[in-house]
Amino acid sequence: MEKALSPDMLATDIAYYLVRKGMPFRQAHGVSGKAVHLAETKGVSVESLSLEDLKGLSSLFEKDVSQVWNYTNSVEQYTAPGGTAKSSVKVQIEQLKTWMTRMEQHKD
Numbered sequence: 001m002e003k004a005l006s007p008d009m010l011a012t013d014i015a016y017y018l019v020r021k022g023m024p025f026r027q028a029h030g031v032s033g034k035a036v037h038l039a040e041t042k043g044v045s046v047e048s049l050s051l052e053d054l055k056g057l058s059s060l061f062e063k064d065v066s067q068v069w070n071y072t073n074s075v076e077q078y079t080a081p082g083g084t085a086k087s088s089v090k091v092q093i094e095q096l097k098t099w100m101t102r103m104e105q106h107k108d
Contacts, residue, residue: 006045008036008039008045008046009071009074010046010047010068010069010071010074011032011033011035011036011046012032013068013074013077014028014031014032014035014046014065014068015028015029015031015032016028016077017065017068018031018032018058018060018061021060021062022060023058023060031057031058034057035049035053035054035057038053038057047068047069051063051065
């Protein structure tokens with residue numbers, strides 16, 4: 001499954017990174033798109049862009065942007081109900097098991 005992962009999947013994470021730095025989401029989304037476009041233009045993956053490349057798109061980028069390129073961090077940040085974090089998925093599985101048990105009980 002890891003072979004199917006692509007750094008471009010983290011484009012939204014770039015936007016959220018900028019939002020956490022104080023940029024409005026609409027603007028951050030646009031910068032994220034520019035980062036993906038810049039990477040495509042250079043013929044590299046987005047995580048291969050240098051800090052200088054990213055700073056050319058926004059001065060809010062700092063060394064800590066490298067944390068964005070971690071798929072586990074990306075998944076684990078979504079802890080809301082229905083999110084992708086392991087804790088959220090476990091809750092969803094338990095809810096589904098409970099629902100399935102109820103359906104089986106009402107089947108008769």
